[in-house]
Amino acid sequence: MSTAQPENAGAGTTPGPRILLYSDDVDARAQVRLAVGRRLRRGAPDIEWVEVATAAAVIAQTESGGLDLLILDGEADKVGGLGLARQLKDEIFRCPPTLVLTGRPQDAWLASWSNADAVVSRPLDPVELHGAVAAIVESSAVTR
Template sequence: MSAEQTSTGPRILLYSDDVDAREQVRLGVGRRLGRGEPDIEWTEVATAAGVIATAEQGGLDLLILDGEADKVGGMGLARQLKDEVFRCPPVLVLTGRPQDAWLASWSNADGVVSRPLDPVELHDAVVALLRASAVAG
């Protein structure tokens, strides 16, 4: 097997109750972090219970949480995960507007991107969090 066939891409959990929002994030981030790198392994989740259960299993490199999700928003969920999940991976929160960045800091999120989502800003935030996590880990 070649090195390309044996290497795995980053494992990213994407939480939003809106299927269109999840698609927008996946398209904005892209299939991979850069040319020649392995494909991202996406795990899409539409409920807070699903996020918690999946995060507790481990094996994720990044969590992207929709701060505008109905019922349980990504910011409250981020705070809960950071408090309760051992070795919680970095969390990127998507906010409804730039003025909500202070809420993302309350949530203990490692990064924040506001809507409307700029694909370049979103991709760069994902790359920065994954690289920082790899260096720290």
């Protein structure tokens, strides 16, 4: 009985990107997942979402590694995503790229202060959000 596998076994099973999604609002997380979609493009593997509702969970997940992108809600109560993005960039070696969601377009300067790699303001435009996520994930995959 041989346990050898055919040469092409496992082909096409490339894992999709792991994206951490932080918001204390379950509806906001659902809106982001719906806007981004299952995949970054046709034929690509499914996105693996890691949903968290607390800053402590964001930090723990980020420190454990294996994430391709952090999407942080700048409007989250208690600990907003903008301050959290700055903290993560300052404290975690090789922090994954971050995308922050702001309450309005005029808050883009806060995203700059937070050292975020991208910003999308509310109301969320699915095309804009999907494009930003795809651009970050695909560019960071090239540099690895």
